Amino acid sequence: MIEKEIINFERTVIVGIVTQNQDEEKLNEYLDELDFLTFTAGGEVIKRFSQKMDKPNPKTFVGTGKLEEIASYIKENNISTIIFDDELTPSQQKNITKIFDIKVLDRTNLILDIFAQRAQTSYARTQVELAQCIYLLPRLSGMWTHLERQRGGIGMRGPGETEIETDRRIVRDRIALLKDKIKAIDKQMATQRSNRGAMVRVALVGYTNVGKSTLMNAVGKSDVFVENKLFATLDTTVRKTVIKNLPFLLSDTVGFIRKLPTQLIDSFKSTLDEVREADLLLHVVDISHPEFEHHIESVNQILKDIKSDDKPTIMVFNKIDAYKPAYLAEDDLMTEREPKHYSLEEWKKTWMNNVGEKNALFISATDKLNFEEFREKVYEAVREIHITRFPYNKFLYPEYSEAVEKDEA
Incomplete structure (x- = not known):
């Protein structure tokens, strides 16, 4: 059994x-x-x-x-x-x-x-431990409150407050050690990023649990871990991806969340560097979530905090297969119609319409709905960046290269 x-x-x-x-x-x-x-x-x-x-x-x-x-x-x-x-x-x-x-x-x-x-990798565990130590340091005295109710007895005799000071010194030393370790790994990762050459870099960003890893798997044919829980992905995964004949690097980053602890932003600096150094952002949004607009605001604020809010961005509204507007009867004249009652088509006519045709997509990464449209628009955006970087690639852009040659002649 x-x-x-x-x-x-x-x-x-x-x-x-x-x-x-x-x-x-x-x-x-x-x-x-x-x-x-x-x-x-x-x-x-x-x-x-x-x-x-x-x-x-x-x-x-x-x-x-x-x-x-x-x-x-x-x-x-x-x-x-x-x-x-x-x-x-x-x-x-x-x-x-x-x-x-x-x-x-x-x-x-x-x-x-x-x-x-x-945290699965050594680097992720180091980043998390640093954030925990920074959070723990000012709270060490609170961890000794149990001793106040257990005065005397075996194992309870000792220097009292001195014990807290000893712990503080240990934690401070540990923080310094972890920071040095992260600096060394940051240098290695910076070298890895520089070794990728001049390939266009595309980063998936968005709130936690919006389907970034599912999208990464679908586009890049990767095997990134996916689960319907928050923060399923901590380590940044970078994959070489090809759409049509155009190669680029696609990275899956840690999800953001409202009230994100500042300790984590500091500790995950290198992970966020993938976002900072990206040429194009795919801002993935779970449109089936009732608070998706607030999620967008939170992500935009964090992008602003890490000085990445001015990058070319495509809004990818994911999980359209799961989107269900709140029910409102046609004869209900007492209830005011709110955004939660909008259909997808109605949403597209709101502020989303101002995002621009080229920068708004509505897909389902799980069912691959509108996936060809997604691939086409990502291809066009990457190609535009690629042309400015490699204007003489006759194989990829024969018409553009010929025009450049004529102008120079």
């Missing part, structure tokens, strides 16, 4: 707040995403908690009454982990851990944990 694998999910509650800068609708979007992040990390969200506040409580993030409500629920329902939607300060994390006496995480910690699970 074959025994089935039993997956024990951690029972978790998640917490967020409604503020002046984040209304209830926006909070629900973030909590939906936090729920998916928790599932990806191996947890099961049992309940969500939210509170309206002008700003987070500087000591405990949420108010005293909400803390008591959460504490009561945790005890009654055997909850092992509580996750907050925003990054907690070291003091907030320390105070909350004292109150609940269970595992306390924030969004940043959760994302770092997922990255640690997903």
